[in-house]
Amino acid sequence: MAIDYRQTIPNNVGLDDNRVLQRALEHWQPRFLDWWREMGPSGSHNYAVYLRTAVAVDNEGWAKYGMVRMPEYRWGIFLADPVPDRRIGFGDSFGEPVWQRVPGEHRVNLRRLIVTQGDTEPASVEQQRLLGLTCPSLYDLRNLFQINVEEGRHLWAMVYLLHAYFGRDGREEAEELLTRHSGDPDKPRILRTFNEPIADWLSFFMFTYFTDRDGRYQLKSLAESAFDPLSRTCRFMLTEEAYHMFVGRTGITRVIKRTLEVMKTLGSEDPADIRGAGAIDLPTVQRYVNFWFSSSLDLFGAEISSNAATYFATGLKGRPDEPQFEDHRALGESLRTEMPDGKGGVIAQEVPMRNAMNEVTRAAYMADCEIGVRRWNRLIAEAGYAFRLALPSPRFHRSVGAWARAHTDPLGNPIGDNEWAPRQRDWLPSDADRAFVKSLMQRVTEPGKMAGWLAPPEIGIDNLPATYEYVRLN
Ligand SMILES: [Fe+2]
Numbered sequence: 001m002a003i004d005y006r007q008t009i010p011n012n013v014g015l016d017d018n019r020v021l022q023r024a025l026e027h028w029q030p031r032f033l034d035w036w037r038e039m040g041p042s043g044s045h046n047y048a049v050y051l052r053t054a055v056a057v058d059n060e061g062w063a064k065y066g067m068v069r070m071p072e073y074r075w076g077i078f079l080a081d082p083v084p085d086r087r088i089g090f091g092d093s094f095g096e097p098v099w100q101r102v103p104g105e106h107r108v109n110l111r112r113l114i115v116t117q118g119d120t121e122p123a124s125v126e127q128q129r130l131l132g133l134t135c136p137s138l139y140d141l142r143n144l145f146q147i148n149v150e151e152g153r154h155l156w157a158m159v160y161l162l163h164a165y166f167g168r169d170g171r172e173e174a175e176e177l178l179t180r181h182s183g184d185p186d187k188p189r190i191l192r193t194f195n196e197p198i199a200d201w202l203s204f205f206m207f208t209y210f211t212d213r214d215g216r217y218q219l220k221s222l223a224e225s226a227f228d229p230l231s232r233t234c235r236f237m238l239t240e241e242a243y244h245m246f247v248g249r250t251g252i253t254r255v256i257k258r259t260l261e262v263m264k265t266l267g268s269e270d271p272a273d274i275r276g277a278g279a280i281d282l283p284t285v286q287r288y289v290n291f292w293f294s295s296s297l298d299l300f301g302a303e304i305s306s307n308a309a310t311y312f313a314t315g316l317k318g319r320p321d322e323p324q325f326e327d328h329r330a331l332g333e334s335l336r337t338e339m340p341d342g343k344g345g346v347i348a349q350e351v352p353m354r355n356a357m358n359e360v361t362r363a364a365y366m367a368d369c370e371i372g373v374r375r376w377n378r379l380i381a382e383a384g385y386a387f388r389l390a391l392p393s394p395r396f397h398r399s400v401g402a403w404a405r406a407h408t409d410p411l412g413n414p415i416g417d418n419e420w421a422p423r424q425r426d427w428l429p430s431d432a433d434r435a436f437v438k439s440l441m442q443r444v445t446e447p448g449k450m451a452g453w454l455a456p457p458e459i460g461i462d463n464l465p466a467t468y469e470y471v472r473l474n
Pocket residue numbers: 121150151154215241
């Protein structure tokens with residue numbers, strides 16, 4: 001179904017056939033806009049930005065580009081087209097028809113899944129709200145805003161489900177999504193990673209590489225859901241999410257490229273020299289990788305999880321790319337999982353597959369994260385340097401799950417508290433690292449100009465040159 005932009009709330013869900021729902025959402029809309037003005041990208045309200053907007057959910061329609069004044073961006077409700085005769089793809093009800101309504105017995109769990117996903121969307125906008133003030137170029141500024149408006153739309157996607165399928169408590173949850181705020185000591189966002197500050201653009205690229213990729217895997221799991229409206233919503237969100245990860249991957253690539261150029265010119269690998277020349281040394285990049293990767297791993301939940309088992313059994317949340325698995329009931333299988341033994345060592349444990357679903361998804365995510373690391377290492381090798389980036393062990397620096405109780409080095413070797421404290425400086429960004437990276441964040445807004453700490457992009461947006469004036473500031 002095409003998206004109707006003549007309506008107050010653009011949508012492809014036939015909103016004008018359901019006056020009650022339409023009115024409820026039109027009531028929420030000004031609150032969302034207030035939130036955007038207050039908590040959205042700082043100082044952006046007069047900018048015209050070269051944004052893509054969805055006009056239909058098929059391949060041709062979902063990416064139309066044009067200059068948009070940011071607060072006039074048309075956030076709406078877009079679901080992927082229904083799959084005829086879609087069947088439940090996993091769990092105890094495998095093979096039965098999917099649900100168009102919420103079964104009473106699954107209402108609480110489904111609502112929790114939708115609220116948790118929904119909470120991350122505005123959280124990331126809040127985390128990124130000051131980045132525009134230190135953008136390295138107009139190209140990057142435009143990408144930041146593209147991501148921000150789409151995360152805003154992802155919030156709309158979840159709020160639609162809450163309003164349309166969960167009655168009064170759904171409406172209350174939709175209000176709450178605008179009252180929790182990232183990093184707020186009294187009313188924080190639900191998940192820890194979404195309360196971490198993103199104070200510089202290196203963190204932004206790490207976040208879009210690692211944390212938006214977590215989003216991709218969550219959406220893939222929810223796209224398998226027996227609750228069909230959730231599945232259709234997530235399928236469309238995934239098309240938008242891909243670009244967020246592109247921004248992360250190419251952003252980190254451009255940082256590394258620039259660093260390698262500086263290393264060549266100076267004939268030095270000494271971090272102090274690299275920093276002196278205004279670029280980010282590779283060991284600092286590694287520490288940022290360690291931080292954001294480990295924090296994002298927490299988002300998948302504990303290694304052994306009865307919630308995950310329930311979600312799977314009841315058909316609420318599957319595995320990413322569920323059709324590629326052989327046994328969609330996952331009964332009688334187990335997954336060998338390494339846990340701390342409580343005595344400073346590691347012990348392997350056979351976990352029933354349904355209880356290990358978080359681990360299955362986390363493993364798929366980690367393999368996906370490796371792809372970028374391999375590319376970056378190829379760049380470094382081609383430049384003739386021996387340094388290599390690496391993802392730390394999934395045991396490293398965790399605050400959720402079995403490893404939250406145990407310190408390890410980045411290779412996953414358990415270490416004592418006394419060793420952890422002094423070595424942290426080598427493994428995670430220190431205050432000094434963060435202050436240095438922040439010192440590089442100078443605003444560049446002349447079309448075609450680029451800050452000195454990263455290379456220009458290889459291509460522009462929508463076949464335009466990288467030097468195009470992607471944002472008009474007044
Ligand atoms: Fe999102």
